[in-house]
Amino acid sequence: MALTTDLSGKTAIITGSNSGIGLGVARELARAGADVILNSYTDRDEDHALAEEIAAEHGVTARYIQADLSKGDQARALVEQAGICDILINNAGIQHVAPIEEFPVEKWDAIIAIMLSSAFHTTAMALPMMRKAGWGRVINIASAHGLTASPYKSAYVSAKHGVVGMTKVVALETAKEPITANAICPGYVLTPLVESQIPDTAKKYGMTEEEAKQKVILERQPSKEFATTEQLGGTVAFLCTDAAAQITGTTISVDGGWTAL
Numbered sequence: 001m002a003l004t005t006d007l008s009g010k011t012a013i014i015t016g017s018n019s020g021i022g023l024g025v026a027r028e029l030a031r032a033g034a035d036v037i038l039n040s041y042t043d044r045d046e047d048h049a050l051a052e053e054i055a056a057e058h059g060v061t062a063r064y065i066q067a068d069l070s071k072g073d074q075a076r077a078l079v080e081q082a083g084i085c086d087i088l089i090n091n092a093g094i095q096h097v098a099p100i101e102e103f104p105v106e107k108w109d110a111i112i113a114i115m116l117s118s119a120f121h122t123t124a125m126a127l128p129m130m131r132k133a134g135w136g137r138v139i140n141i142a143s144a145h146g147l148t149a150s151p152y153k154s155a156y157v158s159a160k161h162g163v164v165g166m167t168k169v170v171a172l173e174t175a176k177e178p179i180t181a182n183a184i185c186p187g188y189v190l191t192p193l194v195e196s197q198i199p200d201t202a203k204k205y206g207m208t209e210e211e212a213k214q215k216v217i218l219e220r221q222p223s224k225e226f227a228t229t230e231q232l233g234g235t236v237a238f239l240c241t242d243a244a245a246q247i248t249g250t251t252i253s254v255d256g257g258w259t260a261l
């Protein structure tokens, strides 16, 4: 039988998808025919407008559901409110950079809650839905920092390593079912999360913002190019195809060679 790349009839929940990688993933999944549920913690007209725009562009159903994923009960309510989840993309994330002895406790708690605990809650809620449907994909947006470390990113690196570990556990718990669980590990992607770090980096090193991008931010990315949100979306869409049915419990790096160093 021909392997399909068509995701018509599947519904994807993408956490943290009113911006950056999550929005890129939502657009690519909709392009492949999936209905999509967008999410963030805000509830603005423009959040709902993004869902309307995707629905109109791709002829799919798209909804926006507000949920603050720093709260476990709201992470669970997101999946419950969606009512259906064939594809779960755990993507929401934040960053804070500081030496460990100065790292604010509330930042540590928020990063672990939003990037690690929320994926535990959404996965726990989504798996029964996938089992009922007889098909499922759990795709966690981890990071090159899920496989390697950098100084001053204790919470981020810990959360991302945790996400990679949890991905393997979910893969083993679903191994005999038509459900897969994988983590994608991007290097640097030019999104608001990274753009916000550029002015401070430039100031710290006495460089222009362009020099800071090339010489500091992309220092560990051998390609010297940012990955794009479309490339991340395309990688997610591939993991949802039949060709990827035996890819489970692993990480896929989209990092311009970072983790090959």
Ligand code: NAD
Residues within 6 Å of the ligand: 015, 016, 017, 018, 019, 020, 021, 022, 039, 040, 041, 067, 068, 069, 070, 091, 092, 093, 094, 114, 115, 141, 142, 143, 144, 185, 186, 187, 188, 189, 190, 191, 192, 193, 194
């Ligand atoms: P971004 O800031 O553009 O997007 C983050 C998303 O998470 C936004 O939609 C934001 O609203 C949402 N979010 C933040 N706090 C939330 C909360 N409490 N509840 C619900 N949603 C919340 O950043 P991005 O670069 O697109 O990051 C997306 C994911 O990709 C993150 O997990 C990040 O760690 C990961 N990542 C990014 C890069 C990169 O270079 N940009 C590299 C590796 C991994």
